[in-house]
Amino acid sequence: MVGSNFGIIYSGSAGSGQGNAGTSSNVGQGGSNLGATVERERSSAPGSHLSDFMLQLEDYTPLIPDTVTSHYLNMGGFHADDKRIVRLVSLAAQKYISDVIDDALQHSKARTHMQNSNTPGGSKAKDRKFTLTMEDLQQALADYGVNVRKMDYSQ
Amino acid sequence: MASGNGTLQVEHWGSLRLDGDAQLTSDKYVPTTAKKSKLEEIRQQGEIQPEDTHHIVELKSSLVTQTIEVMKQTEMLQSLIDTYSNKNGTSNYLLNPCQMIPEVDFPPENAADLVGGQKFQKPIWFIPTVDTAYSRGEPQPYPEISSLVCRQTLRKVMCGMLRLAGFTDCSESAIQLLTDATEEFLRSFIGEYRETYDINPRLKKSTMLRLLPLEQAYTSVTGTSLTQVHNYYKHRVMARNRAEIAEFNCVLQEYDKLMKESQSSMSMQKHNEFNGSEYLNMLDNSTGTGSSQSMGHIVGDIMQDLSGNGNGQVQGQGQQGQMLRSTSLYGLLENSQSSTNATTSNMTNTSSSGGATTNSFQPNFES
Numbered sequence: 001m002v003g004s005n006f007g008i009i010y011s012g013s014a015g016s017g018q019g020n021a022g023t024s025s026n027v028g029q030g031g032s033n034l035g036a037t038v039e040r041e042r043s044s045a046p047g048s049h050l051s052d053f054m055l056q057l058e059d060y061t062p063l064i065p066d067t068v069t070s071h072y073l074n075m076g077g078f079h080a081d082d083k084r085i086v087r088l089v090s091l092a093a094q095k096y097i098s099d100v101i102d103d104a105l106q107h108s109k110a111r112t113h114m115q116n117s118n119t120p121g122g123s124k125a126k127d128r129k130f131t132l133t134m135e136d137l138q139q140a141l142a143d144y145g146v147n148v149r150k151m152d153y154s155q
Numbered sequence: 156m157a158s159g160n161g162t163l164q165v166e167h168w169g170s171l172r173l174d175g176d177a178q179l180t181s182d183k184y185v186p187t188t189a190k191k192s193k194l195e196e197i198r199q200q201g202e203i204q205p206e207d208t209h210h211i212v213e214l215k216s217s218l219v220t221q222t223i224e225v226m227k228q229t230e231m232l233q234s235l236i237d238t239y240s241n242k243n244g245t246s247n248y249l250l251n252p253c254q255m256i257p258e259v260d261f262p263p264e265n266a267a268d269l270v271g272g273q274k275f276q277k278p279i280w281f282i283p284t285v286d287t288a289y290s291r292g293e294p295q296p297y298p299e300i301s302s303l304v305c306r307q308t309l310r311k312v313m314c315g316m317l318r319l320a321g322f323t324d325c326s327e328s329a330i331q332l333l334t335d336a337t338e339e340f341l342r343s344f345i346g347e348y349r350e351t352y353d354i355n356p357r358l359k360k361s362t363m364l365r366l367l368p369l370e371q372a373y374t375s376v377t378g379t380s381l382t383q384v385h386n387y388y389k390h391r392v393m394a395r396n397r398a399e400i401a402e403f404n405c406v407l408q409e410y411d412k413l414m415k416e417s418q419s420s421m422s423m424q425k426h427n428e429f430n431g432s433e434y435l436n437m438l439d440n441s442t443g444t445g446s447s448q449s450m451g452h453i454v455g456d457i458m459q460d461l462s463g464n465g466n467g468q469v470q471g472q473g474q475q476g477q478m479l480r481s482t483s484l485y486g487l488l489e490n491s492q493s494s495t496n497a498t499t500s501n502m503t504n505t506s507s508s509g510g511a512t513t514n515s516f517q518p519n520f521e522s
Contacts (some may be wrong), residue, residue, distance in 0.1 A: 008182065008417070019431055024183065047301050049382070050366055050370060050381055050382065050385075051366060053382075053384075053385045053388075054366065055284045055286075055289075055290050057388075058290065059218075059289065060218060060290040060388065060392070061215060061216045061217065061218075062216060063214075063219055063312050063316060064308075064309070064312050065212050065213060065214060065217045065308060066297060067210070067212050067298060067300055067308075068212070068300070068305045068308050068309065070297040071229075071297075071299070071305050072305070072338075072341045072342065072345050073345055073364070074299075075342075075345070076342075076345035076346060076348065076349045076385075077349050077362065078345070078348075078349070078362050078363075078364055078366065079362040079364075080297065081295055081296060081297070082292055082294065082295075082363070082364045083292075083295045083359070084289065084292055085290055085364035085365075085366065085369060086297075086364070088366075088381070089341075089344070089345070089369070090346055090383065091384050091387070091388060092344065092373060092381065092384050093337060093340060093341050093344070094316070094387075094389040095383070096337070096340050096390065097312075097313065097316050097337050097376075097386050098316060098319075098320070098335070098387065100333070100336065101316055101317060101320040101322070101333070104320075104322050105321055106320065108276060108322075129231070129323050129324065130321055130322045130323055130324070131322065131323070131324040131325060132317055132322045132324070132325035132329045132330075133325075133326055133329060134329050134332065135325060136327055136329075137166055137186035137329045137332055137333065138332075140452075141332070141336055144336075145334050146339070148332060
């Protein structure tokens with residue numbers, strides 16, 4: 001997925017996207033000089049493409065307000081007055097939440113499906129209602145390294 | 156250090172120097188006599204008001220809001236379709252003839268295209284950047300808010316994100332947990348961002364926000380590049396918005412089709428509906444035509460046949476048998492029609508051209 005939109009390569013995800021495959025073949029045919037050029041491009045490409053992307057975010061307001069993100073940046077020892085970076089951090093956090101919630105939704109769907117199939121004569125009607133429970137969220141967060149445990153007295 | 160006469164001169168750390176000859180000059184203090192006049196001067200300037208520290212944190216993302224609204228409209232239309240029609244097993248809907256589908260009015264602005272086609276189709280580096288304060292990176296001050304307000308704001312953000320994902324309900328504790336997880340992510344991400352500054356001697360004392368350290372920090376926290384954020388923005392924000400709008404338009408078209416079908420069938424039903432005045436009109440040989448499905452319509456048809464469908468012709472043996480079978484229905488109607496004997500006799504007079512068939516029904520009416 002990485003590189004499919006930007007045409008850039010990251011060593012950690014080589015071969016995962018179309019752009020990666022194409023560029024890798026060029027490197028193989030080009031020899032050492034071309035390889036060095038591509039390496040130089042590799043080092044400069046992420047910054048330039050990211051700055052392009054950052055500029056396109058002007059029209060998009062992330063769901064997390066800039067004020068909230070700037071608060072956390074200030075707490076981290078930064079002078080958060082660059083709207084472009086603040087917005088990028090907001091969007092990164094929004095992506096994280098979205099990933100967690102999507103995983104939780106999959107867990108919720110699986111659980112609902114199991115319950116319906118185990119119930120004899122259960123309703124086969126299309127159920128569009130999904131409720132986020134702690135159980136689903138715990139499973140989703142565990143995939144992101146957040147382990148949730150109840151206190152001893154509440155178990 | 157010992158002095159000449161044997162006493163030890165002690166000098167305490169932090170002790171005040173006693174400068175006996177220091178004099179306060181007039182510019183360094185306000186004499187007591189002048190204080191009253193200065194206070195009056197300040198009072199004349201007006202009461203000192205506390206500084207207004209209220210800031211409004213806007214939770215507004217037009218693209219996400221539109222996506223959620225369109226999703227709700229689609230759900231509403233789908234539930235209306237399910238209510239007023241029966242699914243036939245295939246993709247076609249059979250309209251329930253007894254119910255009329257209500258009209259819905261969604262303004263077209265709800266499904267307006269907020270994302271320019273250029274941004275959606277072209278890769279980002281082919282889109283020319285407009286020279287604005289944002290693109291120049293001009294510093295913008297943000298109001299200072301407390302951590303409590305941040306948490307409250309994040310809670311609301313979580314609700315929006317949950318609705319966007321497809322959840323319709325959630326437990327309070329789950330929202331709290333999600334808020335905590337998000338806050339933890341922001342803290343760890345920004346903490347990592349700070350560390351990338353700290354390990355670089357050139358950036359160690361810098362507080363300015365830079366892009367490449369951000370990329371490094373994101374990679375170390377999530378294991379992926381910030382370009383994934385772009386992919387998220389493109390595929391799950393913009394493309395999702397378009398997909399939801401397309402689905403809404405599709406369902407709306409289907410609904411419009413059903414609504415027109417419903418309206419036409421209802422108008423036909425109204426046209427053929429049986430009522431007292433029409434019954435009397437039928438007796439006067441001036442009834443309308445049309446198909447019938449209800450009891451009233453069956454009676455209407457029979458009456459139509461009785462009156463010879465406008466021309467009073469008997470159609471032979473087959474039709475006669477059909478009409479005879481219909482006598483039972485007239486028997487059912489006998490009690491209700493008993494008060495109209497005078498009219499019935501009138502009918503026999505007016506439908507004299509009905510011939511033998513008409514006469515065969517006459518005893519039923521007379522009894």
